[in-house]
Amino acid sequence: MSGAVYVFGIVAADHPFQPPDPPGKPDPAPAGDDPAGERERDAGVRLVRAGALAAVVGPAPPRPRARRRDLLAHQRVLERVWRMGPVLPMRFGVVAPDGGRLRAELVRGARRHLDALAQVTGRAEVNVKVVPDEEVMVRLVAEQDPAVRQLRGRATRSYPDRLRLGEAVAAALRARAALDADRVLRALRPLAVRESAGPEVAGCALNVSLLVADDRLDAVLAEVARLDGDLDGRCRVHAFGPLPPYSFTVPAGG
Amino acid sequence: MTVMAQAAPMAPAGRSGSLYDTLELILDKGIVIDAFVRVSLIGIEILRVEVRVVIASVDTFLRYAAALGQLELAQRQAREELVAALPPALPQGLTEPEPQTRARARSSR
Structure with a gap:
């Protein structure tokens, strides 16, 4: 609970991000092997904003692993966010120690990230x-x-x-x-x-x-x-x- | 960005456009922030083996040599089947002595 977050990617601060439905709600269109379980894992995904940018983050796993489901979650969250608007994916496995340092990194790399976002838009x-x-x-x-x-x-x-x-x-x-x-x-x-x-x-x-x-x-x-x-x-x-x-x-x- | 119509990554017939087809992209590409720990990942080595780099190894060479051997065997079998299917009226003098002379010529070298 010290604030460490798993970072999925970087988006523009005005990205039309919608958080996933909370788990437990009936799934209108079931997909995958375990939609309820997937939604549970994706439920904590949110944006951390800093200036013109935002990071797409989720809860940091207590014990980082690269199991099949962890890799799939990384891909699935990024695909979902990307369908809503442009995103720069992080490599699998990046964990920020806390929100403050993540925001500082976003500000530091803002120009480069904004250029990259402009180039992948559309x-x-x-x-x-x-x-x-x-x-x-x-x-x-x-x-x-x-x-x-x-x-x-x-x-x-x-x-x-x-x-x-x-x-x-x-x-x-x-x-x-x-x-x-x-x-x-x-x-x-x-x-x-x-x-x-x-x-x-x-x-x-x-x-x-x-x-x-x-x-x-x-x-x-x-x-x-x-x-x-x-x-x-x-x-x-x-x-x-x-x-x-x-x-x-x-x-x-x- | 326009919302993509495809619900799943497009893949040609016979391949599911799933995790493993593009696994190397999430492991090798994407942004890495040096200041942040990129967690040392248990299990990543095993996955690396699955996307292992092509190494022209001794094993590969021997496999190819074996494949050639199989090919030769198949071709010989096909030839033998062809010979067996030939009409028996073929003059015997044409088929019989020839391999013998060839064998003799080789052994005399």
């Missing part, structure tokens, strides 16, 4: 992942890649031979997938305002987030579907979004 993040189909790709490079073909011709069952062959397959597969990833990025780039490289994720040849104007979302999703069908099964192209602007919380050029 825009959404779309995360795009290009995932090679291992089976299709291995068959392709076995037939087409000169190095793999050569090694394959003379490889024995010995451990070093298998290692060398596998390494050649991995290199050929990476190179082939990079071509497809590049093609996807070049096709989508003109539809986005900004892009942000995502962290490397296992099994992904491309992980990129795009900042997309609301009126271009349909075009982006349609282009992703077209690209997905155009790669002859070598790679799948997945789009996740529209999402809150997780990857665009720092203003461009600032």
